Amino acid sequence: MSDHEPSYHPSNPFSKWMDSRLPIMRMMHGQFVDFPTPRNLNYMWTFGGILTFMLVVQIVSGLVLSMHYQPSDAEAFNSVELIRRDVNYGWLLRNIHAVGASMFFFAVYLHMARGIYYGSYKAPREILWILGVIIFLLMMAAGFLGYALVWGQMSFWGVTVITNLFSALPLVGTGITKWLWGGYAVSGVTLNRFFSLHFLLPFVIFGVVILHIWALHVVGQNNPTGLDIKTKSDSVPMLPFAIMKDAFALAMFALVYAWFVFFVPNYLGDADNFIEANPLSTPPHIVPEWYFLPFYAILRSIPSKLGGVLMMFGSIALLAFLPWLDTSNVRSTKYRPIFKWFLWAFFFSVVALGYLGGKPAEGSYVMWSRVFTLYYFAFFLIIMPVVGLLETPRKLPSSIMDAVLGGGGGPTAANAATAAAEKR
Ligand code: HEM
Numbered sequence: 370m371s372d373h374e375p376s377y378h379p380s381n382p383f384s385k386w387m388d389s390r391l392p393i394m395r396m397m398h399g400q401f402v403d404f405p406t407p408r409n410l411n412y413m414w415t416f417g418g419i420l421t422f423m424l425v426v427q428i429v430s431g432l433v434l435s436m437h438y439q440p441s442d443a444e445a446f447n448s449v450e451l452i453r454r455d456v457n458y459g460w461l462l463r464n465i466h467a468v469g470a471s472m473f474f475f476a477v478y479l480h481m482a483r484g485i486y487y488g489s490y491k492a493p494r495e496i497l498w499i500l501g502v503i504i505f506l507l508m509m510a511a512g513f514l515g516y517a518l519v520w521g522q523m524s525f526w527g528v529t530v531i532t533n534l535f536s537a538l539p540l541v542g543t544g545i546t547k548w549l550w551g552g553y554a555v556s557g558v559t560l561n562r563f564f565s566l567h568f569l570l571p572f573v574i575f576g577v578v579i580l581h582i583w584a585l586h587v588v589g590q591n592n593p594t595g596l597d598i599k600t601k602s603d604s605v606p607m608l609p610f611a612i613m614k615d616a617f618a619l620a621m622f623a624l625v626y627a628w629f630v631f632f633v634p635n636y637l638g639d640a641d642n643f644i645e646a647n648p649l650s651t652p653p654h655i656v657p658e659w660y661f662l663p664f665y666a667i668l669r670s671i672p673s674k675l676g677g678v679l680m681m682f683g684s685i686a687l688l689a690f691l692p693w694l695d696t697s698n699v700r701s702t703k704y705r706p707i708f709k710w711f712l713w714a715f716f717f718s719v720v721a722l723g724y725l726g727g728k729p730a731e732g733s734y735v736m737w738s739r740v741f742t743l744y745y746f747a748f749f750l751i752i753m754p755v756v757g758l759l760e761t762p763r764k765l766p767s768s769i770m771d772a773v774l775g776g777g778g779g780p781t782a783a784n785a786a787t788a789a790a791e792k793r
Contacts, residue, residue: 376403376606400586405604406611407592409773413483414590414611415618416476417582422619423473424578428571430466431515438518440564442557445520446645464634470512471637472626474660477508482716485691488700489591495692497584500577502689507574509661509685514567516658520560521642526655528563529555534668537675554648594772595700596765603769654729662726663719667745669730670738680742687749694749696757704763708756715748 377398379385388395437456439448452459481501484490490498517528532555536546551558589598598604605611629636637659641652657665664681671677687694702709718741725741728734766772 374403375399401612402606402608404586404607405598405601406590406607407598407603407769408605408610409592409594409769410590410611410614411593412614412618413479413487414592415615416480416483417585418615419476419619419622420473420480421578421582423469423476424571424575427466427469427473428575430462430469431568431571433462434466435564435568438564440518440561442520442560442646445518445560449519461630464630467638468626468629468634470515471658471660472622472629473508474512476622477505478660481505481688486702486712487591487593488595488695488697488702490691491595491695491700492692493588494584494591497581497588498692499689500581500584502685504574504577504581505688506685507570507577511567511570511574512658512660514563514570517560517563518567519642520646521639522644522646522650522652523639523642523655525555525646525648526652527657528559530655531657532559534674534678534681537678539675591700592769593701593703594766594769595704596769596772599768600770656727659723659727662724663722664726666722666726666738667742669726670735670742680746684742684745687746691749691753694753696754697760697762699762699765704765705756705760706763707760708753711748711752711756714744718744718748 375395375398377395379388379394384394387393434452437448437452437459439445449463452463454460456462484498484501513527513531517524532546532549535549536542538545547553549559550556551562596603639656639658656662664684667684668677668681671680697705697708699705702712722738722741722745725734725738730738766775
């Protein structure tokens, strides 16, 4: 990877003193100011920054919420109401955190789709990708545990359905389920341990995100062409170019986020969760939050309970094997005329599964869930390996720079900066 001249020159005596003892500023400067980023990154590359922001928002808002929340079956539901009505700006904190979960998942799905479309999981980014899949699993666990804390009807019955799934595992299943519950049914004991774990997980995610970004900075960023950075003119320093783009995208994202927080905070939630948990009354239609719906549809599309559980977890675990299931030697789908169609059909299937997961498990809904589940697995296990071997990719540009200029890119601020730097 080409490097830009280090621009860190400690000027005052303190920074010089510090630099010769703990050069942390030099390291940060190298990684987040001078770091060479491909010059052709599009807005799909801004979601990593947005996700980092969302993780911090969730941790800070969650920390303050936890100062008022009561994790017991007698008080949990009312303490959430108390936060919304009586705590100073409690309504705002609660909306920021609850809507934040949805925004976090929205961003992560786009971040993952970008990774799949541009082949960012392929060598040398396998570890980076697998760390991402681990983050995704941890995020799902954190989202599930957090939703339980509201202790409304949908929280309670959601926990009951999902924890019961483990009982389908042969031999150990019942033991695992009782162990998760901390008793013979979902109760205040379950709620209490879910609260502890929900508090812990974001910090674990934070740790894995550091590894994720570390791994990214070892191998460098992919880009829409999928080509590696070969010469200095293929890249620009991260600051100001990539950082300014990230800042603009974050501002746009924050506008949408704020609109939900201030105007429709409950739009993505479920009306049944405004009724306190009642173990004696099952809601007619139990559905998880929208971001779990595709996986919920896969679970319900399989007639056997164990089969459904295995397929649901398998659909996520499969993602970790993408670097080896994709046999093409071209990274970016942009240059893969046949695979492109299959990939768009895959994205469509995931959205369709999301829609079907929210519908009752009956009639044609089940039939279509089966069709799309089949496609989901066929895409990864058959289409991806086979098309990669058979397809003739389109001609790749000779370099990232060539792709920018060939794509109609005229003189830009970034081009001018590199030209000036090269002249010097
Ligand atoms: C808390 C969640 C996450 C955070 C904070 C995060 C953060 C980041 C950041 C800052 C970048 C660099 C900027 C960018 O490319 O957008 C990045 C890149 C990347 N992330 Fe994540 N990420 C998260 C989740 C995930 C997940 C769930 C996956 C995949 C399953 C993933 C896969 C990747 C890949 C493959 C790249 C490299 C992209 C490229 O260079 O083309 N990330 N991530």
